[in-house]
Amino acid sequence: MRRSAEVTKAAILAAARERFATDGYEKATIRAIATDANIDPSMVMRYFGNKDRLFAAAAEFDLDLPDLNAIPRDQVGTALVRHFLTRWQADDALQILLRTGVTNEAAAERTRVVFAAQLAPLIIHLVGDPGQAPTRAALVASQMLGMALCRYILRFPPAVAMSDDEVIAWMSPTIQNYLTGERPDPH
Amino acid sequence: MRRSAEVTKAAILAAARERFATDGYEKATIRAIATDANIDPSMVMRYFGNKDRLFAAAAEFDLDLPDLNAIPRDQVGTALVRHFLTRWQADDALQILLRTGVTNEAAAERTRVVFAAQLAPLIIHLVGDPGQAPTRAALVASQMLGMALCRYILRFPPAVAMSDDEVIAWMSPTIQNYLTGERPDPH
DNA sequence: TCCCGAAGTCAACAGGTGTTGGCCTACACT
DNA sequence: AGTGTAGGCCAACACCTGTTGACTTCGGGA
8 A cells, every 4th residue: 555755754853853863873773764664765855855964854852841930040051950850851852962963063053053052042142241142052062961871862771760859969060050050269 | 005903004094983973873984984095995894803892993982081089079060171171182082982972882882881871980089979979970960061062062153252261160060969959859 | 935824995785775766556536 | 246446555766875894005113
């Protein structure tokens, strides 16, 4: 039986997301993705052109960050940590960025853009000096991505063993400080 | 002119470290490594057996962590952040772990072992309850690796732009808290 | 001086990769 | 019922990968 082009395209995209998320860019082969989607590899090329463009389509997504201004200022850290944990477990999107961004420049660029375009703007309204927003966003990203790396990618046993609530309890003060804490002076 | 076996082996190892650090496991080809070392690919096999064993040899290293007991308790965070920054920039070792550990299971295992064996023991003497050491080590690792990821691998512009002293100033309180702070209770 | 082992090269293998173009075939429309 | 077309398959391409085994050549000890 046949499928419509749309359905097949969606199946390919879903298979591609899963492969990129678990294997990284180079180990996720077009042949494997095609097999997962029950289709011939050549169809992947027909619908997406080449591997780079398939990846671009698979890596398109939103962080869906909550509006930090609608949250009491002192609970912004907790809210953000909780959101990232949910977001991470909801689908493969963040896993794709992390697994591919480390070895593929285009993927790294995508990761930079996602965080710069979606995280930094939210922070601007939290801090007095807008010039500090990118730095604070980078600090937040470093802790969020770092924990995701240890927990979901490298699978450090203690990081895996922690409950979501424990992770939130430990990380919230850190993130809260990066978001709203006073800027420390280096000396 | 000829080289001794030791010299050639060292040249291969140096080339391998550089390639693994910048390209990751799968993109670092034996052929490229051999070319860098001015040798035929078959020599790599002769000296190291296969790619897995070459990687194992290239990824062997120490974190060289300072003795945290010789440092005033309230400066332990700063000392550790500063050390990691130095260690990161000293050679390719940490970059190898991060670049390869994300897509290669053997490399991930190596990373787990390095942090579990070298970081956790240092922390035991810092906290009253030894059972907390692995969790605290994982938290420290998450922030350290996360910043390294953003700064050296993904190259987030704001993370790259920060001076070492700024990074230390921002991260020290976080690490200090993970090391010696009271355990928060999740609810 | 001879010669043997170590250092190094060369060519090939079997398998995997992205990518291409030609071919088939089911099915909605006239 | 006939047919054009969109969905799909197959076989091949050029190239790259880890790995192997046979071959050459240098250099130090007898």
